[in-house]
Amino acid sequence: MEAATLPLLGRENRVQHPTMEFDDFYRREFTGLVVLAAAVTGERQGAEDIVQESMLDAHRRWDRIGSYDSPRGWVRRVVIQRALKWSRRRLNEGRAALRSVAGGRIVSGAEDRRDPDLLEALRSLPAKQRAAMALHYLEDASVADTAEMLGVSTGTVKTHLSRGRRQLAGLLRIDADDAAEDGAADGNGRP
Amino acid sequence: MDIDGSESTMDEADSERLRVAYRDLQTQVASTVDTEAGLDSMHDRATAGRRARRSIAAAVAVAAAVAVVGIAVVLGRSNAGDDVVADHGPPRGASTTIADECSLGRGARIYLQPTATDEQIATIRAALVASGAHGLDYVDRAATYREFRDIFHDQPDLLAASRPEDLPTSFRVSDPDAAGRIDWPAMRSLPGVLRVEPLARGCASMPAGPAAVPSAAASTTPADCPTRPGLADLGKLLPTRFDPVPLPGAGGGSGIGGPCTRHWEVPGDPGTHVTEFVGDSGVTVSSLGGAVVEAAGLDGWSWGHVEDGLWLADPSGRFVVVGYGVDEAEWRALIGELIKQP
Numbered sequence: 264m265e266a267a268t269l270p271l272l273g274r275e276n277r278v279q280h281p282t283m284e285f286d287d288f289y290r291r292e293f294t295g296l297v298v299l300a301a302a303v304t305g306e307r308q309g310a311e312d313i314v315q316e317s318m319l320d321a322h323r324r325w326d327r328i329g330s331y332d333s334p335r336g337w338v339r340r341v342v343i344q345r346a347l348k349w350s351r352r353r354l355n356e357g358r359a360a361l362r363s364v365a366g367g368r369i370v371s372g373a374e375d376r377r378d379p380d381l382l383e384a385l386r387s388l389p390a391k392q393r394a395a396m397a398l399h400y401l402e403d404a405s406v407a408d409t410a411e412m413l414g415v416s417t418g419t420v421k422t423h424l425s426r427g428r429r430q431l432a433g434l435l436r437i438d439a440d441d442a443a444e445d446g447a448a449d450g451n452g453r454p
Numbered sequence: 455m456d457i458d459g460s461e462s463t464m465d466e467a468d469s470e471r472l473r474v475a476y477r478d479l480q481t482q483v484a485s486t487v488d489t490e491a492g493l494d495s496m497h498d499r500a501t502a503g504r505r506a507r508r509s510i511a512a513a514v515a516v517a518a519a520v521a522v523v524g525i526a527v528v529l530g531r532s533n534a535g536d537d538v539v540a541d542h543g544p545p546r547g548a549s550t551t552i553a554d555e556c557s558l559g560r561g562a563r564i565y566l567q568p569t570a571t572d573e574q575i576a577t578i579r580a581a582l583v584a585s586g587a588h589g590l591d592y593v594d595r596a597a598t599y600r601e602f603r604d605i606f607h608d609q610p611d612l613l614a615a616s617r618p619e620d621l622p623t624s625f626r627v628s629d630p631d632a633a634g635r636i637d638w639p640a641m642r643s644l645p646g647v648l649r650v651e652p653l654a655r656g657c658a659s660m661p662a663g664p665a666a667v668p669s670a671a672a673s674t675t676p677a678d679c680p681t682r683p684g685l686a687d688l689g690k691l692l693p694t695r696f697d698p699v700p701l702p703g704a705g706g707g708s709g710i711g712g713p714c715t716r717h718w719e720v721p722g723d724p725g726t727h728v729t730e731f732v733g734d735s736g737v738t739v740s741s742l743g744g745a746v747v748e749a750a751g752l753d754g755w756s757w758g759h760v761e762d763g764l765w766l767a768d769p770s771g772r773f774v775v776v777g778y779g780v781d782e783a784e785w786r787a788l789i790g791e792l793i794k795q796p
Contacts, residue, residue: 286493294487298480307483315496322500381475400469401476425465432468435475 285325289318292335296342302397303346305385313349317341339402343394343412350390384434388427391415395423396431562633563593564641565622565648574646575623581644582625585636591626598623622648 293314300310321328321338328334385393394413398404399420406424410417564582566575575592582590593601599618627633641647 289493289496290489293489293492294484295480297487298483301483302476302479307486310483311487311492315492315499318496319499322496381479396472397476400472401480428465428468428472431475432471435471 285322285329288321288329288334292338293318296335296338299339299397299401300342300346301382302385302401303343303390303394304350305382305388305393307382309349310346313345314342317345340412343398347390347394350393380435381431384431387430387434392423392427395420396427399424562627562636562638564625564627566624567646567648568619568622570623570646570648574644578625578641578644578646581641582627582636585632585641587627587632587636588629590632591628593624593626595619595621595623 296314296317297310300313301307304310304313317338320341321334328337331337385396388396391413395409398409398412399406404412406417406420410420413420564578566578570578579590579592595618598621627636
């Protein structure tokens with residue numbers, strides 16, 4: 264999959280260009296944005312809906328957005344906003360209460376067990392921390408760009424990244440250790 | 455290595471571990487995404503959304519015009535010799551007033567739902583004929599659209615947003631004697647009938663009918679909430695039938711929307727919701743803030759999109775929010791979120 268390396272665009276950077284075809288844009292960006300939405304919400308389920316709604320927003324005003332220097336920058340902002348809103352709703356609905364952090368490990372509802380390990384670990388982070396981590400590690404956004412995108416200070420982003428990095432790395436390390444132990448146990452059990 | 459250096463090295467290792475994890479996530483999620491199916495689905499929804507927005511945009515324009523001059527002027531021409539057109543329409547539903555029946559006795563125009571079927575239209579025509587309605591004209595879609603274009607010739611945005619199928623066709627009963635023989639309550643109850651409008655004011659003195667304000671039973675709004683003229687009854691003005699509904703928890707200052715909020719639904723369409731902020735709800739167009747992603751002017755009106763629908767605002771800033779394709783829980787969440795905006 265194509266790495267997401269396009270620069271973040273502020274209003275002042277929007278440059279008029281010949282409009283690209285929307286369908287081409289959709290095909291090129293949809294999957295990457297679904298990954299981003301999943302990384303921000305911490306759940307695979309719902310990520311496509313978030314991106315689909317955002318693409319629909321772009322489609323409605325494609326005459327304008329299609330001429331931006333980076334239509335993806337616009338859609339990415341909408342995806343992030345929607346994903347954060349989605350996370351707040353999930354929290355409000357009480358579904359997140361099905362999960363709790365116990366001793367640094369996440370106890371997930373049965374419906375979430377199919378998610379990749381990183382998503383499971385991400386759900387232990389606050390939503391904005393997830394967003395900061397996704398922009399920085401998935402989208403290769405700088406601290407300054409991440410701060411601008413989330414509407415917070417660079418200091419806040421650094422705090423999000425520092426805490427998120429340590430918690431996620433710790434959880435992933437535990438998972439890796441568990442996997443290694445399981446593998447060793449399997450190996451020992453075989454004739 | 456000092457402590458800072460050790461931490462930095464650890465951070466770098468953690469960062470690398472995370473980059474690998476995110477790349478794995480990309481691979482895993484990408485393998486499950488069907489882009490072409492998503493694109494097809496999006497185009498389907500975009501087409502449906504355009505249809506809904508066009509219809510509502512046209513409805514709002516009609517509502518704005520009706521608020522000023524009455525629907526008979528907007529979509530129906532009064533017959534030559536008729537002195538004055540009504541400046542407010544009769545109440546919907548089976549209820550009637552003296553003023554209503556008196557006006558209709560001088561001739562009437564029966565507007566049909568844009569979705570009315572040929573069979574429904576034939577049934578309505580037959581009922582009118584059976585009532586002895588001589589001088590019956592059917593104003594078809596093309597004629598209605600021509601009228602609409604004449605009236606709004608100076609509003610290209612509106613014309614671009616409106617299509618003939620968005621507008622209600624109608625029967626016109628111009629013979630006063632014939633109109634006086636028609637059973638109007640029965641006529642209004644026929645499937646496919648949108649509303650009935652008098653062609654002329656028939657009474658010297660017209661007492662205020664129930665259409666001036668929503669009925670107490672239907673409204674969730676306390677009597678002391680301020681109202682603005684022209685849109686006192688949203689359900690009357692929008693050419694789609696919106697019925698007022700008491701949303702659980704709404705009204706009385708304790709639920710969503712506060713005491714000066716009214717909620718409406720479209721019968722048979724559980725996915726469409728309307729919330730009307732009639733007073734000091736603390737919500738204004740500007741306070742929608744980030745929720746608004748687009749706005750366009752229309753003769754002093756404006757509208758924009760919120761996540762699950764759109765909002766409409768009259769020139770005074772009072773506005774309504776219309777949602778489609780949402781269930782009640784989602785709608786309550788959206789309205790609740792708007793209310794919380796600073």
